[in-house]
Amino acid sequence: MTTTMIRPATKANLLLIAAAFALAVATLPAHAQGGTYVPKKNDGRVYAELTKAPKKAIARRNPMEKDPDAEAAGANLFDQHCAECHGELAEGTRKGPSLRVDQVQQATPGTLFWLLTNGVVRRGMPVWSKLPEPERWQIVSYLKSLSPETTEPKPQ
Amino acid sequence: MKSALSTQQPPARSSRPRRRIGDAPPAILTAFFLFLLTPAFVTPARAQESSYIVTYDHYLEEPGSLEVEYFSTFGTQRGGNDFHSFWAEFEYGATAWWTTELYFDGQTTFNDSTIFTGFRWENRFRLLQREHFINPVLYVEYEQTSGADKILKEVEGHDVEADYADPNSISRQEHDHEIETKLLLSKTFQGWNIAENTIATKNVTGGNPWEFGYALGTSRPLALKASAHRCNFCRENFIAGIEMYGGLGDRHSFGLHETSHYLAPVVAWNLPSDWTLRLSPGFGLNDNSHRFLLRWGVSREFPNFGSAIARLFGGRKQ
Numbered sequence: 278m279t280t281t282m283i284r285p286a287t288k289a290n291l292l293l294i295a296a297a298f299a300l301a302v303a304t305l306p307a308h309a310q311g312g313t314y315v316p317k318k319n320d321g322r323v324y325a326e327l328t329k330a331p332k333k334a335i336a337r338r339n340p341m342e343k344d345p346d347a348e349a350a351g352a353n354l355f356d357q358h359c360a361e362c363h364g365e366l367a368e369g370t371r372k373g374p375s376l377r378v379d380q381v382q383q384a385t386p387g388t389l390f391w392l393l394t395n396g397v398v399r400r401g402m403p404v405w406s407k408l409p410e411p412e413r414w415q416i417v418s419y420l421k422s423l424s425p426e427t428t429e430p431k432p433q
Numbered sequence: 434m435k436s437a438l439s440t441q442q443p444p445a446r447s448s449r450p451r452r453r454i455g456d457a458p459p460a461i462l463t464a465f466f467l468f469l470l471t472p473a474f475v476t477p478a479r480a481q482e483s484s485y486i487v488t489y490d491h492y493l494e495e496p497g498s499l500e501v502e503y504f505s506t507f508g509t510q511r512g513g514n515d516f517h518s519f520w521a522e523f524e525y526g527a528t529a530w531w532t533t534e535l536y537f538d539g540q541t542t543f544n545d546s547t548i549f550t551g552f553r554w555e556n557r558f559r560l561l562q563r564e565h566f567i568n569p570v571l572y573v574e575y576e577q578t579s580g581a582d583k584i585l586k587e588v589e590g591h592d593v594e595a596d597y598a599d600p601n602s603i604s605r606q607e608h609d610h611e612i613e614t615k616l617l618l619s620k621t622f623q624g625w626n627i628a629e630n631t632i633a634t635k636n637v638t639g640g641n642p643w644e645f646g647y648a649l650g651t652s653r654p655l656a657l658k659a660s661a662h663r664c665n666f667c668r669e670n671f672i673a674g675i676e677m678y679g680g681l682g683d684r685h686s687f688g689l690h691e692t693s694h695y696l697a698p699v700v701a702w703n704l705p706s707d708w709t710l711r712l713s714p715g716f717g718l719n720d721n722s723h724r725f726l727l728r729w730g731v732s733r734e735f736p737n738f739g740s741a742i743a744r745l746f747g748g749r750k751q
Contacts, residue, residue, distance in 0.1 A: 353659060
């Protein structure tokens, strides 16, 4: 096997692209820290997204409402996909707002499902339609089981 | 048709300007060093990755998360030696609407040699804020690869099996700079994802025409409800599907004439222990295609990678 060195032009391009990649990693606002939740100025605008749900979506009922396992499954899903930004107890982090506040807890299950499905892409929340519908409803079940602004551990 | 191509003069790829691209062990070593270093300062989370290897759906990486992936392809080769190609992939969610990725490619041609074949920088941009009936994503990639690149991450233009028959010592002398664009269309309905990718590629070295290709895919988790307890072998951890991809000629000769096409079942296993495994046996659909491609891959997602990097450079502490 030959072992000639990488061409200078290739090396320069590689370095340039690696630098651009590193810049994307290091400078964009998506990289806010975790840690204790401190309410931010734009939280109001984030919660305002809940009011944009269409009437049809607001009226949807949670088909998992009476499923005894839905909260536990939702807690697992929340831990896997949501806790990174919203905190292990949904209390909020610097990256994502609290989900225990009145605006969220008083929203209908259909509204929460709609927001979960569509995300708030401009403000950093991805769409979660890649989770199958029943899993999204399980997460909604878990969210609705949370008591507002307490620090009780999640159901296992 | 294929045997004629392999025994006569080199195919279209070989007519491109030839420049030498060397082995690059330092680049490969750097990629694997990064792969090993990454877990040291970020915590993992369970991924919910699609099963596709070639096709893209409309889901981007979560903001601030880094997904490190390794993929292999074993391919049969008529008129030459079989090969094992591989790539390392670093996929980062810059925002909820922009994902950027860096690839490092290499290959081993049996009875020949193992070489680094180039790198790619890929970007995907979500075009619409919310979910719609069809969700478009714009894909833009720059790649600098040698003619020995065999990862077959996409098939376009008049790519045929005979293009890959040359020994590495010859094919690596060809040096391509390509701009690749794709329009990714995808929809998920009742657990089924359906995705279509339209590919347009331009090799900016020489006067090569735009080349076109496609990839189609559909997949579904084996169960749509999550279990109340975490488990390795629960059906919801498995996603199965099928992909079909191939070339559509170029600007001067658009169509299926002298193009290759593949059909590949795919399965992904999303482990609760943070890893995703993928497997896909692919079958050539015509005489211009490799008869068999066996692909497999492993990936791991690291959330809050951006925060970890920021802290390294004096960012805010938790």
